[in-house]
Amino acid sequence: MKAVSQNTDYQYRVEVCYTPGQFPLYKQDMGIVVVIDILRATSAMVTAFEYGVKDIIPVATIEEARQYIGRPGHIAAAERNGEVVEGFPVGNSPLAFKGMDLKGKTIVLSTTNGTQAIHTGREARQLVIGAFLNLTALTDWLLKQDDNILLLCSGWKDKFSLEDSAFAGAVMDRLLESGKFGVEEDSSIASKYLYMAARDNFMSILKAAPRRKRLQQLHLLDDVKYCLTPDQSNVIPVLLGDRLVPLDH
Amino acid sequence: MKAVSQNTDYQYRVEVCYTPGQFPLYKQDMGIVVVIDILRATSAMVTAFEYGVKDIIPVATIEEARQYIGRPGHIAAAERNGEVVEGFPVGNSPLAFKGMDLKGKTIVLSTTNGTQAIHTGREARQLVIGAFLNLTALTDWLLKQDDNILLLCSGWKDKFSLEDSAFAGAVMDRLLESGKFGVEEDSSIASKYLYMAARDNFMSILKAAPRRKRLQQLHLLDDVKYCLTPDQSNVIPVLLGDRLVPLDH
Numbered sequence: 001m002k003a004v005s006q007n008t009d010y011q012y013r014v015e016v017c018y019t020p021g022q023f024p025l026y027k028q029d030m031g032i033v034v035v036i037d038i039l040r041a042t043s044a045m046v047t048a049f050e051y052g053v054k055d056i057i058p059v060a061t062i063e064e065a066r067q068y069i070g071r072p073g074h075i076a077a078a079e080r081n082g083e084v085v086e087g088f089p090v091g092n093s094p095l096a097f098k099g100m101d102l103k104g105k106t107i108v109l110s111t112t113n114g115t116q117a118i119h120t121g122r123e124a125r126q127l128v129i130g131a132f133l134n135l136t137a138l139t140d141w142l143l144k145q146d147d148n149i150l151l152l153c154s155g156w157k158d159k160f161s162l163e164d165s166a167f168a169g170a171v172m173d174r175l176l177e178s179g180k181f182g183v184e185e186d187s188s189i190a191s192k193y194l195y196m197a198a199r200d201n202f203m204s205i206l207k208a209a210p211r212r213k214r215l216q217q218l219h220l221l222d223d224v225k226y227c228l229t230p231d232q233s234n235v236i237p238v239l240l241g242d243r244l245v246p247l248d249h
Numbered sequence: 250m251k252a253v254s255q256n257t258d259y260q261y262r263v264e265v266c267y268t269p270g271q272f273p274l275y276k277q278d279m280g281i282v283v284v285i286d287i288l289r290a291t292s293a294m295v296t297a298f299e300y301g302v303k304d305i306i307p308v309a310t311i312e313e314a315r316q317y318i319g320r321p322g323h324i325a326a327a328e329r330n331g332e333v334v335e336g337f338p339v340g341n342s343p344l345a346f347k348g349m350d351l352k353g354k355t356i357v358l359s360t361t362n363g364t365q366a367i368h369t370g371r372e373a374r375q376l377v378i379g380a381f382l383n384l385t386a387l388t389d390w391l392l393k394q395d396d397n398i399l400l401l402c403s404g405w406k407d408k409f410s411l412e413d414s415a416f417a418g419a420v421m422d423r424l425l426e427s428g429k430f431g432v433e434e435d436s437s438i439a440s441k442y443l444y445m446a447a448r449d450n451f452m453s454i455l456k457a458a459p460r461r462k463r464l465q466q467l468h469l470l471d472d473v474k475y476c477l478t479p480d481q482s483n484v485i486p487v488l489l490g491d492r493l494v495p496l497d498h
Contacts, residue, residue: 018267018409019271021270021271022268022407022408025407025408026408156435157274158271159274159275159434159435159436160267160434160435160436160439161435162435162438165439185408185409186405186408186410186411186458187408187409189454190409190411190439193442193443193446193447194439194442194443196446197442197445197446205438
């Protein structure tokens with residue numbers, strides 16, 4: 001496999017942070033943070049906006065989300081360890097969101113990893129949401145930005161996640177081609193190699209990963225396939241105060 | 250690239266932890282810890298034993314190492330940010346160790362990353378030292394062990410390191426083939442892909458990584474080439490109390 005080619009006189013950096021816990025080591029000079037939780041929080045967010053939700057309030061705790069159960073105009077959603085939390089109508093399944101009436105509503109969402117990562121990155125100048133579902137729209141927009149970009153993987157309970165980092169590699173692949181962006185971190189270079197290794201065979205690679213077996217056991221294979229399908233939406237969710245809204249782009 | 254094949258009825262696990270800071274998330278049930286700092290601490294350790302040193306005392310701080318400067322039978326060695334610390338005769342250059350009279354001596358060594366990783370993993374049932382230089386000897390020995398194995402990358406100031414994780418992938422590649430060992434963590438699967446992507450082209454991949462440019466600037470390219478050369482030694486350093494000694498294997 002050939003080495004990651006790189007223009008050395010790039011203007012801005014695009015880097016990958018594998019886990020929220022490592023964010024302090026990577027955040028310096030990073031104006032834009034892209035939060036990534038492919039399975040499934042950020043995929044669910046993009047889907048919800050695609051199907052008409054007005055805004056999404058990401059909250060860290062189940063208790064915060066619970067206060068919104070039954071409140072008019074709101075959908076309280078909570079997931080832990082891949083399952084819908086008891087008492088909630090929905091968790092973080094994109095396909096479940098697709099089947100609901102979302103038009104004009106507010107989702108209040110708490111998940112195992114993704115909403116924590118948003119909390120971690122919230123002080124960036126701009127925080128946006130990435131998923132395979134909005135890959136092209138996101139990268140087209142990122143290419144136009146004049147700032148350093150940190151791709152923040154949500155991981156799994158602060159451990160490295162294969163699908164998040166491979167997706168980061170996909171974004172980076174497109175940004176490096178432009179010559180406008182370059183990388184300095186080993187984690188970024190490795191992400192691109194992972195993407196190059198995985199892109200033709202994503203499902204089988206993920207199936208080899210034991211953590212995904214759990215999703216299979218939970219009968220979420222349709223969700224997984226959908227989350228790995230690029231370009232189902234042009235929506236780029238952006239954090240505005242304490243809520244996500246669709247970016248006007 | 251085909252997916253990492255895996256026997257599902259393996260007896261023991263072999264996993265990869267990318268940084269010392271993530272060790273608490275990965276250490277559970279891990280009897281054997283392999284500390285990896287390819288550039289250059291663990292490569293230097295293997296080399297020093299190969300050339301006759303009696304034992305190595307890894308210390309966390311420069312001050313601890315400094316107490317041994319000039320002490321008979323001892324060599325005080327300290328490196329920070331790729332350079333020999335002022336006042337010390339040597340840092341962590343394997344080639345510099347090769348040029349010294351080491352026979353029967355004790356090295357007291359403090360480095361930016363590697364000695365910290367040893368400190369992190371010191372409570373394992375057994376802690377051994379890995380490098381490309383002892384790859385085959387190490388993996389042959391690991392294959393005979395009946396325990397879970399954690400490959401602990403030293404990283405760079407607690408960030409992910411390409412050469413450490415690719416080396417971990419090389420070790421894993423051999424252990425998985427046996428069917429005795431299996432993986433559960435995404436970080437482990439990703440390491441194997443990195444190794445598969447890098448193995449035919451290691452130097453050019455490392456040259457693309459900006460951090461290695463610093464080693465080039467410091468005129469350490471010979472050191473780097475040597476550190477990436479497999480099987481220069483059969484020594485496996487093992488931690489015994491507060492010092493490393495050659496394992497009897």
